[in-house]
Amino acid sequence: MRFSKMHGAGNDFVVLDLRDGRGPPSPALCRALADRHTGVGCDQILTIERAEAPGVVARYGIFNADGSAAQQCGNGARCVAAWLKRDGDQRGEPLSDRFAVESPAGRHAVEFLADGSVRLDMGRPDFEPAHIPLAGFSSADDCLLAPHPGVRFSAVSMGNPHAVVRVDDIDRAPLDTVGPALQRDAAFPDSANVGFVQVIDRGHLRLRVYERGVGETLACGSGACAAAAVAMRHGWVDRSVDVKLPGGILHIDWPDDAASIAMAGPAAFVFEGEWIA
Numbered sequence: 061m062r063f064s065k066m067h068g069a070g071n072d073f074v075v076l077d078l079r080d081g082r083g084p085p086s087p088a089l090c091r092a093l094a095d096r097h098t099g100v101g102c103d104q105i106l107t108i109e110r111a112e113a114p115g116v117v118a119r120y121g122i123f124n125a126d127g128s129a130a131q132q133c134g135n136g137a138r139c140v141a142a143w144l145k146r147d148g149d150q151r152g153e154p155l156s157d158r159f160a161v162e163s164p165a166g167r168h169a170v171e172f173l174a175d176g177s178v179r180l181d182m183g184r185p186d187f188e189p190a191h192i193p194l195a196g197f198s199s200a201d202d203c204l205l206a207p208h209p210g211v212r213f214s215a216v217s218m219g220n221p222h223a224v225v226r227v228d229d230i231d232r233a234p235l236d237t238v239g240p241a242l243q244r245d246a247a248f249p250d251s252a253n254v255g256f257v258q259v260i261d262r263g264h265l266r267l268r269v270y271e272r273g274v275g276e277t278l279a280c281g282s283g284a285c286a287a288a289a290v291a292m293r294h295g296w297v298d299r300s301v302d303v304k305l306p307g308g309i310l311h312i313d314w315p316d317d318a319a320s321i322a323m324a325g326p327a328a329f330v331f332e333g334e335w336i337a
């Protein structure tokens with residue numbers, strides 16, 4: 061089984077071409093591929109599949125390192141776009157600098173920018189509790205939970221569930237305790253990706269994300285959109301920000317609450333391989 065190893069700002073992927081109709085990898089195979097000692101090592105496995113919808117070059121599936129399926133992956137979408145741009149469409153035809161791909165959460169317009177980065181339409185952040193899903197709250201802003209005193213979070217769906225906690229010092233953020241605790245809390249029936257955000261100034265955020273199905277990652281694209289959307293909605297930052305993650309910088313634009321949010325960032329090839337296990 062051939063695969064490509066890629067990363068977007070350090071969020072790393074094993075990319076499988078399943079456009080020949082092969083089925084998705086089992087959870088056990090995902091865990092084996094993702095293992096950083098005995099496998100390839102990655103945060104997510106991305107599967108490139110035949111597109112059903114007209115005007116879409118390909119659809120893709122997302123599987124976390126623990127084998128669970130996900131609905132959204134911003135860094136992965138940029139890597140899928142770069143993979144398609146390199147290899148061409150289903151017939152091997154070259155692609156232009158603008159096309160559309162389809163994630164489990166819906167269709168995304170992609171654009172290759174002159175500086176080599178990839179810009180992606182990530183859709184509208186959704187703060188409706190039932191859509192996240194966030195249980196037991198009528199608003200997703202500034203939530204408190206009795207078992208986690210002092211942890212104020214906002215929740216948002218970027219197609220996948222996110223909790224965003226503002227901190228004063230990102231280097232001292234309680235990722236390993238509050239991350240898994242919020243993920244396990246009944247308020248998040250589907251668990252959540254938990255982001256810790258520090259506001260640097262009106263144009264800059266720092267972010268670390270404890271991802272669902274992975275743990276701490278070097279970058280989370282949907283998490284960067286979630287953190288920026290929460291910070292913009294609260295008026296902490298302007299509508300165009302750089303989000304600095306441990307693995308790199310993502311640029312986020314959200315002109316207004318009714319608009320789609322756009323993310324731009326890198327997509328890199330690491331190596332090609334063959335899985336023989």
Ligand SMILES: N[C@@H](CCC[C@H](N)C(=O)O)C(=O)O
Pocket residue numbers: 071103104122124129130131132133134135136220221253271272273274277279280281282283
């Ligand atoms: N790294 C991704 C998000 C991957 C999925 C996430 N762990 C989930 O389960 O929702 C990104 O760049 O958005």
